[in-house]
Every structure is written in structure tokens, then in C-alpha cells.
């Protein structure tokens with residue numbers, strides 16, 4: 307369900323001209339532009355797949371932590387999956403009830419555990435335990451605070467990377483991954499929870515990987531979670547099972563399944579396993595926001611050294627790290643392109659002083675085009691997830707602007723950071 311389309315040659319997102327946004331001096335480029343209506347519709351479609359059964363769509367805040375986005379999803383009844391104390395505080399500030407927040411992460415600090423156990427007096431919905439070693443630490447913090455910590459076991463179901471059909475860097479549920487309690491340690495983990503009055507086991511879950519384009523690996527992992535939950539029920543009062551996130555989106559190479567397909571298949575398995583009374587949790591990040599954000603960049607210049615042709619833009623790997631980090635490919639298109647404009651292959655690169663600052667080869671209008679017009683701006687599509695949230699100020703670069711659209715207009719924005727902010731930051735440690 308991408309939110310972008312071309313009208314009279316101009317690319318639009320959520321019915322707003324991206325040429326207008328790119329040229330608006332309030333924002334500057336590079337600018338992330340998000341369609342909040344598209345994100346809300348994505349959440350509604352996913353929630354409808356649960357057919358009114360008890361559930362929680364815990365939005366993985368790491369995918370995009372922009373306040374307007376987290377607030378929009380909280381407004382559609384989503385909870386949150388957080389991986390740091392800061393994300394936890396943000397989710398609460400955006401209106402997510404603490405009881406609808408789960409806290410994942412392999413190395414939570416004592417300070418973060420205190421926050422999770424104590425927030426809003428009742429504490430978070432669950433701390434997702436990722437190792438046996440974490441349990442005594444959680445118990446000690448709960449005891450110090452005079453509380454009982456609700457925990458869920460994130461098991462590592464050892465699903466083969468090959469079965470997941472995703473990049474190995476974003477597969478997390480295989481037995482070499484640092485994530486989740488290994489199956490061999492589960493017995494030990496359960497004994498520790500049972501023996502400690504400051505711990506209460508409320509759920510079991512797994513997250514096997516990201517950008518899954520088939521429901522098979524997810525279903526294998528969910529089956530392992532359900533089998534485990536069934537075994538535990540006589541001993542523990544579980545309230546939920548969590549099948550994780552990871553629903554893929556179409557980055558241009560197709561994605562035959564929708565997020566709702568993962569949930570329908572998982573619900574069916576849940577019913578077959580006799581676990582229908584437990585709430586089903588999922589933790590989508592990318593699929594809620596990815597297709598509803600674009601990164602708009604201005605063209606700085608081209609460089610020709612035949613047969614090589616580059617287009618250099620003002621967005622770099624610091625703004626959108628996915629291509630450099632895990633060889634991800636995003637479609638790049640001209641913001642303005644009249645029907646029938648001749649195109650040719652250009653390698654699109656950014657200004658960062660690294661060879662990996664490279665967005666790949668794309669068919670773009672030849673420059674200048676047949677009417678001697680220079681290409682002014684390009685849009686990097688499907689950049690709503692793991693874009694701004696991974697951005698850095700490497701090379702002294704500004705953080706990009708963020709522009710939020712709703713109802714066919716800009717409703718709020720943050721400007722690009724200034725070079726001076728960066729200089730002041732680097733001078734924070736005084737040395738005479």
C-alpha cells in the first residue's frame with residue numbers, strides 16, 4: 307500500500323507534491339516526508355486481521371521514533387515494542403499505556419530495568435527476557451523496588467536462516483544470533499522464574515528476523531512459541547503469546563504477502579494449538595511505516611567519466627544507512643519527470659567520504675533532459691523505516707528535516723539541523 311504516486315509528472319506522497327516540499331525553505335533537503343494517513347491505514351488493516359480476538363500490535367519504535375508517528379499509531383490502538391529506556395519514555399510520552407509496552411533487548415542496564423519495573427507504578431506490560439543471565443538482574447531490581455516484574459521469555463527458536471528468505475544481517479532467530487533464550491537454556495530460565503517471588507512469567511515470544519517475504523519462517527517460529535506456551539500453561543499463568551515482527555514490504559522487487567497474511571496464518575495455528583484464550587502479540591516496525599515515508603534529496607551535480615555516470619545528491623549514508631549497512635536497495639526516482647522523458651542508468655551517490663555512500667544504479671532522466679532541464683530532486687522510496695532513526699552526523703552532516711502529512715497537507719515538521727549545532731556539540735568538552 308505505498309502512499310506515493312505521480313500526477314502530471316510530479317511525484318506526490320499523501321496527495322502532496324514532493325517538489326513543493328523539497329523547495330519549501332522551511333524544511334530544506336534532504337528531508338524525510340511521511341504520510342500519517344497511510345501509516346494509520348496500515349495499522350487498521352493489520353488490526354482487522356485479528357478478527358476481534360485479544361491482541362496487541364506492539365509497534366517496534368526503533369523503526370521510526372518520530373513523535374507524530376508514534377502518536378498516530380498509539381491513536382489507532384497500537385502498543386509499543388521498545389529497546390531502550392529512551393524509547394520507553396518516548397512511547398509513554400506519545401500516549402502508549404505502560405501496560406501495552408514490551409521491552410526487548412539483550413543488554414538492558416539496571417537503570418532501564420528500574421524504569422521498566424517502576425513506570426506508571428504498575429510497570430510495563432512485560433520485560434522480554436533474552437538470556438538466563440538477565441533473570442537474576444531483573445529479580446534484584448524488582449526486589450530493590452519492592453515490586454514484582456512481569457517478564458516474558460523471548461526464545462530463540464533456531465529457525466534456519468535459509469528458511470527465512472531475508473538478509474543474514476537481519477535474521478535474528480537462528481542459533482548463532484545473540485538474541486533470545488537458546489532452547490537449551492529454557493529449562494534453567496523457567497526454574498529461576500518459578501523460584502523467585504519477584505518475577506512473574508506472563509508471556510512467551512520470538513522474533514526471527516526482518517523483511518520476511520514469505521509467511522513460512524514466521525509460522526515455523528510461531529509454532530515453536532505455541533508448543534512451548536502449551537507446555538508451560540499448567541505451571542504459569544500466561545496471558546499472551548508473541549510472534550514478533552518482521553513483516554516484509556515491497557522495496558521494488560515484490561512482496562507477495564501482506565502483514566495481515568502473517569497474522570491470519572498465525573491465528574489459525576494459535577487456534578489449532580488450543581491457545582485461543584491467550585492474547586496474540588506481534589511487533590511490527592518496518593511494515594507499518596516503511597512504504598509511507600520517502601527521503602527527498604536535491605541533486606548537487608553529476609559526474610561523467612564514460613562509461614561511468616554518477617548523480618551526486620545531498621543525502622548520504624548518514625541520512626539513510628540501510629544500503630551501506632546491509633546492502634539494501636531502495637528505488638530512486640525523479641521528483642519531476644514528464645511522460646516519455648529519456649532516461650539512462652546513473653549511479654546515485656551521496657557526499658559522505660566513504661565508498662559505501664552509494665545508493666546503487668538507477669534509471670533517471672538524462673541530464674539535462676530533452677528540454678535542457680536539469681534534474682533538480684530525487685526521491686528515495688520506502689524510506690519510512692530504519693531511515694531517520696539510524697541517521698548520524700558523521701562528516702559533520704546535518705540531520706535531515708522531517709515533514710509529516712495528513713489529510714493532504716503538511717501538519718507538522720522539524721527543520722534540518724544546522725551546521726552550527728554540530729560545531730557547538732563537538733566543542734561541548736571544554737579544553738582551554
Ligand SMILES: Cc1ncc(COP(=O)(O)O)c(C=O)c1O
Nearest residue numbers: 366513516551552589590591592
Ligand atoms: C525484538 C524485535 N521486535 C520487532 C522488531 C521489528 O521488526 P520489523 O521492523 O522487521 O517488523 C525487531 C527488529 O529488529 C526486533 O528485534
